[in-house]
Amino acid sequence: MARAKIVLAGEGGQGVQSIAKILVEAGYSANKNVLYIPNFGVEQRGGVSIAFCQIADECIGEPRFSKGDIVIMLSDRAIERCACYVDENTTVVYDDSVCLKKPEMKAKRIINVSASKIANDELSARVFNMIILGVVLKATKVVSIQNAKDALELALGKKFVAKPELRDLNYKALERGMGLINNTASV
């Protein structure tokens, strides 16, 4: 892996930008070059929210890229909007417990996860995005789970001090997400 190009897309409010922030923070703490651009409209809630993330060993040039190595689609509208970032080298991940549609596009592989359902049934709706982060970690192997945990501490450390059980909940969600991708499915 010289440069991993990751697109995360969903509805505003799903936590797409939070996932991206923690992901690139993890990359930064692993001493990689990172660049993250959030992309959203003027809405306070709703609308498609996209995060373009790059984590690389070398210096990063282009801020935006044409095609992602992995494109995460967390809503029907995200599937529509982000089909253009997919080609035959892209791994597509979508949440089949949120999306009514199935992404129909030429990709390296298309993986369905049920992160939203798992979050609601087993953990908490609030850690849906941490399950997705776990999926990204496992699918890209771009940063270690320890890097991600460190970044999580940086983002939510104060909340964890007040409520230590939140830390366990987030860790569980991360690990549950990683478990949704089998080893052969990595990018």
Added chain:
Amino acid sequence: MVKKLITEDTKLFMTGNEVIAYAAVAAGAEFMYGYPITPQNEVMHTWCKLLPKTEAGFLQTEDEISAGFSTLGGILAGKKAFTATAGPGNVIMQDAMSMAEMNRLPFVCAVMQRGGPSTATVIYAQQETTLTCFGGNGEGYRIVYSTAGHQDLYDYTIKAFNTAWKYKFPTFILADGYQGKMREPVMAYDPEARGIDLVPATPYLRADGVAGVDRKPVHLRNCFNLEEELMEVLDSYEEEFNRIAPEIIEYQEYKAEDAEILIIAHGIVARSAMTAIDELRAKGVKAGLFRPITLRPLAIDPLRKAVNKAKQVLFTESANGQMARLALEKMYGLTTPYQTLYKMGVGVTGGDIVEKVEKMVKENNLVC
């Protein structure tokens, strides 16, 4: 005096808007006037968050007209004042920017370009290039640095204050919503520790002593009775602007030495061009980059030299040729053919440029 935040080289990981606020502190900026507009807001937010430590000042005005003129007021009082804006805010601040040109005031402004015309998008564009260089009812006696990422934002924010206070022309850091909102690492430093002297601010009005006795009286003229009076002043500005241009112009070349296809791009698009050039070179295509860093004044001689050497030129930008117009005017008489890749208000990727250049190579049977 504001208190320093960064006293030794410190690697930071933050958004570009935050970088600008930190760099302004490092440059010794004392006061920010502003009005919120996306994607510039966090320049103000960060500046304000830092106030308890820096002991600098901030005023949120009622709109950008006021923010622009208040900044001029701060400068007249002898403060290193600045503002930041974007999009429609940049449009309505032009009146104050014109006054800065007329009165030769060291106005400093960071422009985080967003899509236009009008409200358009809050995300990104390079569509405020003409506006920032030539907006207002005048001739565009402005110095404009086009940045390409966080290190540039830090370096050129510091430089903008020095340029403005040294030459007394309004000076702009022309960035965009991507740079404002994106996160990447940056090395922050104390400019003085690196041997960069900070040009001190001196008051225009209400300086010590009695005007006409202890010091020369100040006569800032914004209104002229006769046509010729105005032209006399503007002729002197033109002469001064051209005289200092060689000291100010900056540009960057990347693998341009033997380039057969020369890509001309500014700001963040130049970074995409560099990604594309590496990919094209790996495929045997001799591509290179000319990136004007100062859009006003433009590095005309180096530009002409680079263009003259190339077999073909490609202009690419996230606008419909706003930078190309500035360059083409200065390329009069050159015969190198050119093509364009314009994406209005949309990011240009390395992939876009590779595709376009490969098409140019094929169409023209260029042996690269």
